Amino acid sequence: MPTKSEQILREKEIQGIKFSLYGKMIIFSLLTIITFLVAQTLYEIFTISTIAISLTIVLYILSKFLKKGKYVSFVGLFCVAIDLVIITILPFIWYNAVGGETQVPRTYLIKTYVHFIIAGTLVINAFSIQPIYPMLYALGVVISQAGILVYAQQDPRFVTTENFKEAVLGPAAHVNNYITSMGIIGVLGFFLAYLTYRVRRTVLAAVTNEVKMTQLTRYFSPNVVEELDQAGDEFFKPGGKESTVAVLFCDIANFTQISETLGPEKTMSLLSEYHSFMLEIVFQNHGTLDKFIGDGMMVTFGTPIPSNEDATNSIKAGIAMIQALAVWNQKRESNGEKPISIRIGIHYGLVIVGNVGVEKRLEYTVIGDTVNAASRLEALGKELKRNFLISRELYDHTSLEFRHTLKIKTMGTLSLRGKSKTTEILAIEV
Incomplete structure (x- = not known):
């Protein structure tokens, strides 16, 4: 071949x-x-x-x-x-x-x-x-x-x-x-x-x-691909550096039940269509796909090149995801299919970003407490019955002009599972 x-x-x-x-x-x-x-x-x-x-x-x-x-x-x-x-x-x-x-x-x-x-x-x-x-x-x-x-x-x-x-x-x-x-x-x-x-x-x-x-365009937005194209050999070696980024986790609610109902073939078809328009939204907002985790997605904003708009872009992407999902659900319902719902969690903070592995098999990813916190936020959505949660750290790094457009509700200062540090949780209403 x-x-x-x-x-x-x-x-x-x-x-x-x-x-x-x-x-x-x-x-x-x-x-x-x-x-x-x-x-x-x-x-x-x-x-x-x-x-x-x-x-x-x-x-x-x-x-x-x-x-x-x-x-x-x-x-x-x-x-x-x-x-x-x-x-x-x-x-x-x-x-x-x-x-x-x-x-x-x-x-x-x-x-x-x-x-x-x-x-x-x-x-x-x-x-x-x-x-x-x-x-x-x-x-x-x-x-x-x-x-x-x-x-x-x-x-x-x-x-x-x-x-x-x-x-x-x-x-x-x-x-x-x-x-x-x-x-x-x-x-x-x-x-x-x-x-x-x-x-x-x-x-x-x-x-x-x-x-x-x-x-690379399957993983990075076009502007990031241009940066990678100009990167030197050092960029593609194992290792990493500390950087401040926004990490977004997105998951389909009750996916296990959905997959059992649909069967393998229809489940994969659903995921393919879902991921297709979700990734387009991510790239439009200058995000980078870190990985698919089953039906979930881990997305970063600020890798490999950080900017002052990373926090704002991450929330814009989350809002666009929920809006696009609503349109998609209308199409599904018109075809006699059940709508699906998603949960989104975003946190902003320090991570180690770089290539993990060996030279023959590298994975460009981010690791650190910020990643764990974003994952916990997404999981908390089920418990709090909210589909879009962000941290106060993320909100504080968005532009002032953008904050005025958001409808938020504080969910109190909660302790994320598995972590001793408390974080104020904000729910975004779309």
């Missing part, structure tokens, strides 16, 4: 091959037009036009395969084979068009301007970001053109010269120049193959990083 990075890289390769296909179609179209303008015989016009149109149709069909993601490697190699066939037979088509064996020495075969087409096609093959294509094409070109040279030299009328002017204007061929041109094509091909390899590695690294960032 290919990884996500490999899948995306394959898509990039398909896009490159498509570009190569369309480039070849354009070249064949231009070749046909030029042939009509400069051809000396109907044979030349008919032959080149037929080949160009036929190959354009074949390439169009191959592009359809690519669109479906099928036979990608085969299409790429087949395109290389087509290119090699074209640059091999093209000199012979032109040769026959001017008279062929009976009238013209084979010297003409190596005096055509096919090397311009070779160079253009070679560059187009590199757009596939698959180094094997330009490498095979360059190797095939060298072999093909060497074969044409050997074939041409078998003609007793074959004439050579070391003078460039005579080679251009006269019937003689500059063999060394021809060999040098093919050598340059070979070197260019291997250079493009290496360059394509480097580009491929760069694209793979970029795609891998993109996938990692996409995975």
